[in-house]
Amino acid sequence: MPGTETDPARERLRRWRLVLGGDTADGTGCALSGRDAAMDGALAALYGEGDGPRADRDRSAGLGASAPSVARWLGDIRAYFPSSVVQVMQRDAIDRLGLATLLLEPEVLEAVEADVHLVGTLLSLDKAMPETTKQTARAVVRRVVEDLEKRLAIRARATLTGALDRSARVNRPRHHDIDWNRTIAANLKHYLPEHRTVVPERLIGYGRASRSVRKEVVLCVDQSGSMAASVVYASVFGAVLASMRSIDTRFVVFDTAVVDLTDRLDDPVDVLFGTRLGGGTDINRALAYCQARITRPAETVVVLISDLYEGGIRDEMLKRVAAMRASGVQFVTLLALSDEGAPAYDREHAAAFAALGAPAFACTPDLFPEVMAAAIEKRPLPIPDAA
DSSP, X not given: OTTSTTOHHHHHHHHHHHHHTSOTTOXXXXXXXXXXXXXXXXXXXXXXXXXXXXXXXXOSSSSXXXXXXXXXXXXXXXXXXXXXXXXXXXXXXXXXXXXXXXXXXXXXHHHSOOXXXXXXXXXXXXXXXXXXXXXXXXXXXXXXXXXXXHHXXXXXXXXXXXXHHHHHXXXXXXXXXXXXXXXXXXXXXXXXXXXXXXXXXXXXXXOOTTTTSOEEEEEEEEOSGGGHHHHHHHHHHHHHHHXXXXXXXXXXXXXXXEXXXXXXXXXXXXXXXXXXXXXOXXXXXXXXXXXXXXXOGGGEEEEEESOOOOOSOHHHHHHHHHHHHHXXXXXXXXXXXXXXXXXXXXXXXXXXXXXXXXXXXXXOTTTHHHHHHXXXXXXXXXXXXXX
């Protein structure tokens, strides 16, 4: 009915009023009250001109620059908006209004809606973080990591176990190693109706993956500031891979220095707090470190996760990639491992990698198990169309 809260025209005006922010020229003529007014206040504190939950300047209205004020605002937006919107608003508050320093306060950390981007921000602040805050920050990071593991680990293990089994199959198996289901399927064209039997001209068998076809995976992760989300996801997948007995996993992070965090893979939170987001990039040095530790090239997959902005020796970097490829290493280049798609990246280097047989593309966490399975089985990588 016209004039009621369910009136479509009135609802459109209400929504436009919330979007436009109530400026005198918004043209809606719509007044807000109750919960709508509170939502509008929370939005104005962040997006209103000159206002915001900011630590580094005075404002004409709103929250003040104190941690308690910001914590109250964080609680308000969690009450009024769904989680996905809250995460966007938090990110805007951190990026646009300089709130990163207030994340060093325990009461603020306890109020935030934790996500991958927040974890990246906390990791970048780790060195400046007071001891009183580190325990709270670690709890926030652990909550995000555990949620990611629940979402990603089961499918990753199932996909990779299947790939390992397939890559371990042999065509001249001993009798006890014959995979009869696959052998029969592969020889159905040799069925003899008069004998009601299949003649198995080609035998397919299980390999002994635990000994002879154990795979080695090296995750080589750029920890420059733009790669924060990729570092978070890579640490989770590193822990998943390390938990699989048929895979030897090495986890290396780099900027201008190289740090091997393999011994921390039993806890991805320890891996994350062992990183140092920011700084320069020396891909060549990182690849040199990884290359020196490859003992079985034909059974090794190297995954370089980087935007390829090289600060080291470009020609040496490309020579290392070519040498690893020539030795039998499966080389995978990911411009990002995140839900956001490809960041800014060095297109010239990406083209050079592709020419060496290591095409560079952005990969979502959901696609990563399929990419790894293809690399393990030495088949073409499932590169997204957008790449």
